[in-house]
Amino acid sequence: MxxxxxxxxxxxxxxxxxxxxxxxxxxxLLALSRSQKVSQPGEENQILELLIQKDGExxxxxxxxxxxGKVHQExxxxxxxxxxxxxxxxxxxxxxxxxxxxxxxxxYQAKEKLKSIDxxxxxxxxxxxxxxxxxxxxxxxxVCAPLTWVPGDPRRPYPTDLEMRSGLLGQMSNLPTNxxxxxxxxxxxxxxxxxxxxxxxxxxxxxxxxxxxxPPNHSNDxxxxxxxxxxxxxxxxxxxxTDSSSSSSDSD
Amino acid sequence: xATGSQPRASEEPEEEEEEEEEAVxxxxxxxxxxxLVHDIIKxxxxxxxxxxxxxxxxxxxxxxxxxxxxxxxxxxLSPEQQQQHLQSLRVQVQTKxxxxxxxxxxxxxxxxxx
Numbered sequence: 001m002x003x004x005x006x007x008x009x010x011x012x013x014x015x016x017x018x019x020x021x022x023x024x025x026x027x028x029l030l031a032l033s034r035s036q037k038v039s040q041p042g043e044e045n046q047i048l049e050l051l052i053q054k055d056g057e058x059x060x061x062x063x064x065x066x067x068x069g070k071v072h073q074e075x076x077x078x079x080x081x082x083x084x085x086x087x088x089x090x091x092x093x094x095x096x097x098x099x100x101x102x103x104x105x106x107x108y109q110a111k112e113k114l115k116s117i118d119x120x121x122x123x124x125x126x127x128x129x130x131x132x133x134x135x136x137x138x139x140x141x142x143v144c145a146p147l148t149w150v151p152g153d154p155r156r157p158y159p160t161d162l163e164m165r166s167g168l169l170g171q172m173s174n175l176p177t178n179x180x181x182x183x184x185x186x187x188x189x190x191x192x193x194x195x196x197x198x199x200x201x202x203x204x205x206x207x208x209x210x211x212x213x214x215p216p217n218h219s220n221d222x223x224x225x226x227x228x229x230x231x232x233x234x235x236x237x238x239x240x241x242t243d244s245s246s247s248s249s250d251s252d
Numbered sequence: 253x254a255t256g257s258q259p260r261a262s263e264e265p266e267e268e269e270e271e272e273e274e275a276v277x278x279x280x281x282x283x284x285x286x287x288l289v290h291d292i293i294k295x296x297x298x299x300x301x302x303x304x305x306x307x308x309x310x311x312x313x314x315x316x317x318x319x320x321x322x323x324x325x326x327x328x329l330s331p332e333q334q335q336q337h338l339q340s341l342r343v344q345v346q347t348k349x350x351x352x353x354x355x356x357x358x359x360x361x362x363x364x365x366x
Contacts, residue, residue, distance in 0.1 A: 068329075
C-alpha cells in the first residue's frame with residue numbers, strides 16, 4: 001500500500017541507485033574474473049538479467065515521468081484558469097454587492113413614496129369640495145368687499161368677530177370667545193365701552209381692522225407703520241371700519 | 253504557387269508532431285544505461301584503455317540522470333494522486349464556470365412578491 005503511494009521521483013531515484021549498484025557489481029565481477037581468470041557465469045548472468053530488468057523498469061518510469069510532466073503543465077494551466085475564474089467571481093460579487101446597495105436604497109425610497117401616496121389617498125379631498133369651499137369663502141365676502149358695498153351694508157368683507165375668535169389665530173392669542181358677545185375692541189370702542197385711555201391710540205376709523213386681526217398685546221407702532229402711511233389702506237380701513245361699526249350697531 | 257504552398261501549410265503540423273515524437277524517443281532512448289555497460293564490457297574484453305573513459309561516462313550519466321530527475325516537474329506525486337489532483341482541478345474550473353454563468357444569467361429585475 002505504501003509502495004503504491006510512493007512518488008515517481010522516489011521510485012526513479014531508487015531504481016537509479018539499484019542500476020548504479022548492479023552495474024558496478026557487474027563491472028567489478030567481470031574485472032575480477034578477467035584478472036583471476038576465473039569465470040562465474042551464473043552470477044554474472046544473474047546480475048546482468050537484474051540490470052536489464054531494472055533498466056527496463058527505469059525506462060518505463062521515465063516514460064511515466066515525462067507523461068506526468070505533461071499532466072503537470074496541464075495542471076498549471078488549470079490552476080491559472082481557476083485563479084482567473086476566482087478573480088472574475090470576486091469582481092462580479094463586488095459589482096453585485098454595489099448593485100444590491102443601490103437597489104436597496106431605491107426600494108427604500110420607493111417604499112417611502114408609496115407610504116406618502118397611501119397617506120395622501122386616505123386623507124384625500126375631492127376637488128369638488130375644494131371648489132365648493134372656495135365658493136363659500138368668496139360668497140361670504142371674506143376676502144373682499146362686495147362691489148356694491150356701502151356703509152351700513154350688513155355684508156362684510158372679512159371674517160366676522162366670532163369666526164376670528166374661533167379660528168387658529170384667536171386660539172393662539174387666547175382671545176375670549178365670550179363675554180364681549182363676539183365683539184372686538186374696535187366695536188366696543190365704537191360703542192363707547194372701552195376705557196378712554198385707549199381711545200386716542202386706537203381710533204376705530206383707522207385701526208379697527210388691525211385690532212381685529214392681531215392679538216391685543218401687539219405694539220401700536222407696527223400698526224401705524226403698516227397701515228398709517230398708505231393712503232389706500234387708510235381708505236380701506238375707513239370703509240371697513242365703517243362696516244364694523246355697522247356690525248357693532250347690528251349686534252347691539 | 254498557391255496550390256503548392258497549401259499542402260505545405262497542412263504538412264507543417266505533422267512535421268512538428270514528428271519532430272516532437274523524435275525528441276521524446278531520443279530522450280527515452282537516452283535513459284538506458286545498457287549501451288554504456290555493453291561498451292565497458294567490450295572494452296574489458298579487448299583490454300582497451302578506453303574502459304576508464306567509458307566508466308567515467310557511465311558515472312557522469314548517472315549523475316546527470318539524478319540531476320534531471322531532481323529537476324523534473326510534476327513527479328512529486330504518484331500518477332494516481334496526480335490524476336486525482338487533475339480531476340479536482342477540472343471540477344473546480346467547471347464549477348466556477350457554472351457559477352460565473354449563473355451570476356451572469358441572473359435576472360436582476362425580478363421583483364419578489366410579498
